[in-house]
Amino acid sequence: MNNTKQFFWWCAGVHKDTLNKFPEEHNKYISIGATIFFTGLFAALAGGYALYFVFSGGDFAIFYSIIFGIIWGLAIFNLDRYIVLSIDKTKGTFKQVLQALPRILLAILIGLVISRPLELKIFDKEIREHLRIEYLKQQQANIDTLNSTFQNKYATEFSQLNALKVQADSLESSIKTDREKLNHEIFGTKTNETSGVMGYGPYAKMKEVNLTKQEIFLDTLRSRINTKENLLVQRKGKEGIMDEKILTDHKLDSAINVAGFADRNAALSNLHENPDGTTEKSTQYAVIFITLLFVFFECLPVFVKLMSHKDTYDIAISNQNIIHNFESASNVDIEKNALNKLIPHRTDVAIQRRMDKLSQEYESKKESY
Incomplete structure (x- = not known):
């Protein structure tokens, strides 16, 4: 327990010999030191986890993330x-807040930075599902773009192919109609275009010859269509369009596992947006509250120091500073002589006033200390 106390005192930056004189203040500075330590610890975890995505998939990803996490945590701790x-703490409340304001703003910025990687870990499952949907959309959009570009490039061939298909469909429909008429002629069905006499007569033979020619021409059209389609397929293969396919589950999982920090950060920002365009407020509020929690945690050391009252340790440290300042000002005569040599006609009233003021503060603080 004594080693733990000494460690947290060191984290709080106290002067141990002075603090030992005031046992009632020991626990207070243990708490301040622990707050600073755990803030740096959280920063190390967040920084290491963020860098892990940078080197994700590499052989030394864990090693690099540990090294960076330690450096980042020590920097935030310091x-x-x-x-x-x-x-x-010897100054007034307003001056203390004014003095701490830039540091609070800096702490807010640091809190925003260190909270993001931990949020990515908290919402890891939701982020992976969101990335799965986004990657599928991107792949489908890529395939559609390639197909559209290919069709524009070979617009003439596609136009000829469509014309052949229309002609083949029309001829096939005509053959079907003529085949029904031939059956009506053979079986003696009376219509406007049949004689109504059963049997295989000259009119039926003529229709069958005509049907045979149409079927031969239809086979020719289908052959030309197949040739044209095979040609376009070969060109697609040469241009690599056939290699673009919808990602399988295995490939999706592999892509998600190596997703970088930018993709995951974007997914977290859009996590509250549903595919149908609606917004899920609960997820959005959860991300905001977690961010605010880490911001508050980063600002906590400053808030703890501001909320603590001016104690005997603070007064003792202030008195020591006054004494040290007075002792260091003992060389003021040397400064005065040097200035008089540089500016002989100048009366150094400011230096004399400084000596008098420090002398008064020294006597009063020395007695109270």
Whole structure:
């Protein structure tokens, strides 16, 4: 427990010899140090997880993410430690807030940065499903674009093919009609175009000869259609269009596993949008609340320092600073002589005032300390 206390004191940046004189303040600075430490720990986890996507699929992805996570966590830890140390509790509340305001804004920015990777992990299942749908849409759009480009490129061939198909369909329909008329003639069915006499007479023979010619021509048309279609298929194969297919489940899973940070971040931003165009408020609010939670957690060390009252340790540290400043000002006579040499006709009233002020503060603080 003593080692833990000493460690959290170090995280809070306290002067141990001075703090040991005030046992009632020990737990307070343990809490401040623990807050700073866990903020840096969360930053390390978030930074490492974010970089893992950058090197995802590589042999050293885990190694790089661990190294970067440690560096990022230490940087945030050191920054938070400095932010807390730089707040002077001996000043008024307004001055403390004004002093901490830039640091709060910086903490908000850091909170937004470190919250995003952890949000990606929290909503990992939903993001994977969203990416699956998006990748399928992109693949289908790519196939449609290639087919459209191919059709525009070979518009003449497609026009000829469609004309042949229309002609073949019309001829096939005509053959079917003539075949019914031939059957009516053979079986003696009376119509406007048949004699009504049963048997295979000259009129029936003439119709059958005509049907045979039409069927031969239809076979020729179908052969020309097949030739034209095979030619277009070969050209599609040469241009690689036939290789573009809808992704299978296995290929989709592989693509999702190697999806980068940008794709996952975009998927998280659009996660509240349903395929039918509606918006799912619950998911949107969940992402916002998690972001605010991490922002608050990052700002927590500053808030803890601001909310804490001015204690005896703060007063002691302030008194020590006054004494050190006075002792370091003992060289003011040397400064004065140097200035008088540079500017002989100048009366150094400012330096004398500084000496008098520091002397008064020194005597009063020394007595109270």
